[in-house]
Amino acid sequence: MTEENIETIEDKALNPKFERIGYKDQVLDIINSLQLKSETDKHILKSRFLYEVLNYDARRNHTKKYYNGFRFTVTVGSILLPAILSIGQMDPEKLPANFDNISYWSAWSISLMVTICNGFLQLFSLDKNYFELAITSEQLKTEGWQFFQLSGKYDEYPDHEAAYRPFCKSIENIKRKQVEKEFSGKGEVKKKKEFDFAKELEKVIPQKYTNENNSEIPTKEVNTKVIELDTLMKDKMGKLDTLMGMLEKKNIKGDTEETLGNVREMLKDSIKENVTEVASEVVSSTINKV
Numbered sequence: 001m002t003e004e005n006i007e008t009i010e011d012k013a014l015n016p017k018f019e020r021i022g023y024k025d026q027v028l029d030i031i032n033s034l035q036l037k038s039e040t041d042k043h044i045l046k047s048r049f050l051y052e053v054l055n056y057d058a059r060r061n062h063t064k065k066y067y068n069g070f071r072f073t074v075t076v077g078s079i080l081l082p083a084i085l086s087i088g089q090m091d092p093e094k095l096p097a098n099f100d101n102i103s104y105w106s107a108w109s110i111s112l113m114v115t116i117c118n119g120f121l122q123l124f125s126l127d128k129n130y131f132e133l134a135i136t137s138e139q140l141k142t143e144g145w146q147f148f149q150l151s152g153k154y155d156e157y158p159d160h161e162a163a164y165r166p167f168c169k170s171i172e173n174i175k176r177k178q179v180e181k182e183f184s185g186k187g188e189v190k191k192k193k194e195f196d197f198a199k200e201l202e203k204v205i206p207q208k209y210t211n212e213n214n215s216e217i218p219t220k221e222v223n224t225k226v227i228e229l230d231t232l233m234k235d236k237m238g239k240l241d242t243l244m245g246m247l248e249k250k251n252i253k254g255d256t257e258e259t260l261g262n263v264r265e266m267l268k269d270s271i272k273e274n275v276t277e278v279a280s281e282v283v284s285s286t287i288n289k290v
Helices: 003-020 023-033 039-087 099-123 126-149 160-182 197-204 220-249 255-273 275-289
Strands: none
Touching: 023 039, 023 126, 039 099, 039 126, 039 160, 099 126, 126 160
């Protein structure tokens, strides 16, 4: 038997097996062969990584079925509708009997079907969900193969045991981003932390001050200036919020309402950016007076 015949037999034997093997069969044996600290780590990989990949694949395929079905209906209906209407423009004598009724109800049914399918596509965001699920699934698979091969971001780790925790962290980040995309705007909105001017001053103002002779300067006057400046800034911020609130109570919509919000954020950011500069000036002026 020649080498060519042997290669042909091997190809025929491998191709059917390769076509039947799935991602689970590819990865499961690799996970079982990894050298990790304990069997628990392997179970975590199976539960949190392999299961998530299979779950996203199943959700992607399920969404893909409806997405392609509705999109196919919309495309075919959009082609058939003008074709049926154009036939009605022909000579009535050449058209079959009762063609008006047939064309009317056919056009009505196709229009209704196209509208319903397009509405379902938009209502359930099938196109967006399908693309996001497919991208997330491929990201997880890519991250997994890099971990198994110790390549890419894991090429600096000596073994899988050292790369285990960074890999788990990457998987959780991918999962978290996908959840944020799915439920964006639907959860509770966290309130932004209020800007504390006094705390910001503490970061840039030392507890003790010295003059040119390296003798300690009393901080009483400096602390007094800090308190006065803190009170002044809070008063300005309160007036700013009151002014913006009065404007928002009016019937302001659209670009104007968005502009007011941007103005408030710009003013607040401007105040925050100048905290260090203002605090330094207060300290310098106070020290010079001592």
